[in-house]
Amino acid sequence: MPSSKPLLFGAIEAGGTKFVCAIGTGPDDVRVLERFPTTTPEETLGRVIDFFQRHPEPIAALGVGSFGPVDPNPSSPTYGYITTTPKPGWAHIDVAGTLHRALNVPVAFDTDVNAAALGEHRWGAGRGLHTFVYLTIGTGIGGGIIAGGRRHHGHQHPEIGHLLVPRLPGDDRPGCCPFHGDCLEGLASGPALQARWGRPAPELPPDHVAWEQEARYLAMGLVNLILTLSPQRLILGGGVMQQMHLFPRIRQYVVHYLNGYVSLPNPDTLIVPPMLGDRAGVLGALALAEERFIKGY
Structure with a gap:
């Protein structure tokens, strides 16, 4: 018989001060959540990858809401990049591509505030x-x-x-x-x-x-x-x-x-x-992941 387990999605609220990572399906079903400081791209994205690889249940897609400026255009060669940010070391970093290659799942990418808006639209x-x-x-x-x-x-x-x-x-x-x-x-x-x-x-x-x-x-x-x-x-x-x-x-x-x-x-x-308080961004990233999985773009 087919499994009745719901699909799980991954979420990242990528802030200039801290990253928030989560796995779940929505506000009432966040299975695991972890916060850690934003340091160098190598260290921070390494911790993100480790977080998702440690979780025993696979995710169907990953949503990222990031500080910016960013490139959110899926048809652009720099889609998923943080672009001209003044944050030292983070300019022109390929966030979405790095995560896709490491985790082998579809990655949706947008600004942190667009993700938060999506979360409030869906649940808030x-x-x-x-x-x-x-x-x-x-x-x-x-x-x-x-x-x-x-x-x-x-x-x-x-x-x-x-x-x-x-x-x-x-x-x-x-x-x-x-x-x-x-x-x-x-x-x-x-x-x-x-x-x-x-x-x-x-x-x-x-x-x-x-x-x-x-x-x-x-x-x-x-x-x-x-x-x-x-x-x-x-x-x-x-x-x-x-x-x-x-x-x-x-x-x-x-x-x-x-x-x-x-x-x-x-x-x-x-x-x-x-209505979602300080969870709007990470929950919006969950909604981004689900949207990416369903629409397939």
């Missing part, structure tokens, strides 16, 4: 929606887009963190992005907060003036996304957004900056935290 705050944005605000700012029910790609992939936003009056601290200075990441990421106020974000009390400024910068970025994509929802995750008091402030400023130009759904349901 994006269920039942056809167009929404997942944004992470932490060490950097990045965003994944689901448009028309599919992960959005174009020439490359979205780089929402580098939207240019106007500097607020009285803010004379240089933006921390080495490429653009005053982009959303340069003005509103965790390192930008620390550089401006001299303390990491978790140490700033809720009534600190920093949060009013942070809410205004993030609201400017969200207004750009609302006017460009007309999303049904904006899902905000990442370490900075652990400050839950930011959500009502951001909603207030989004309404203020739009100034009645377009109709909005209830801001409380438009701008929300991720």
Whole structure:
């Protein structure tokens, strides 16, 4: 008789600080999960390969959501590469190809934030929606887009963190992005907060003036996304957004900056935290693997 065992999939959330590896089928069936620091490509990918080779049950496919920039185009000769990242040693590294050759399974590859968006679409705050944005605000700012029910790609992939936003009056601290200075990441990421106020974000009390400024910068970025994509929802995750008091402030400023130009759904349901929390990325990578296996591309 045919086996009734479900197919297992492998997942990697490849972050600039840590890698998260998992095997399972979804949020309620993660068989094994392991985290370890991101060091050199050789050491880190070696630990990834060892993780999957140690597991007794085979996986049908592997999904990778990676820090970037990356090449997510399956028809490109550098598909599956991390490309021009400023992270030392990781530029132009063939992540997907290295894993495919070692594990001999199909590999799906996308940005970490597109993977997180897919996870939220499948199991979280994006269920039942056809167009929404997942944004992470932490060490950097990045965003994944689901448009028309599919992960959005174009020439490359979205780089929402580098939207240019106007500097607020009285803010004379240089933006921390080495490429653009005053982009959303340069003005509103965790390192930008620390550089401006001299303390990491978790140490700033809720009534600190920093949060009013942070809410205004993030609201400017969200207004750009609302006017460009007309999303049904904006899902905000990442370490900075652990400050839950930011959500009502951001909603207030989004309404203020739009100034009645377009109709909005209830801001409380438009701008929300991720339902999957910090598991959105690795669970999204599981969904990537399953999608790769089923669609065969």
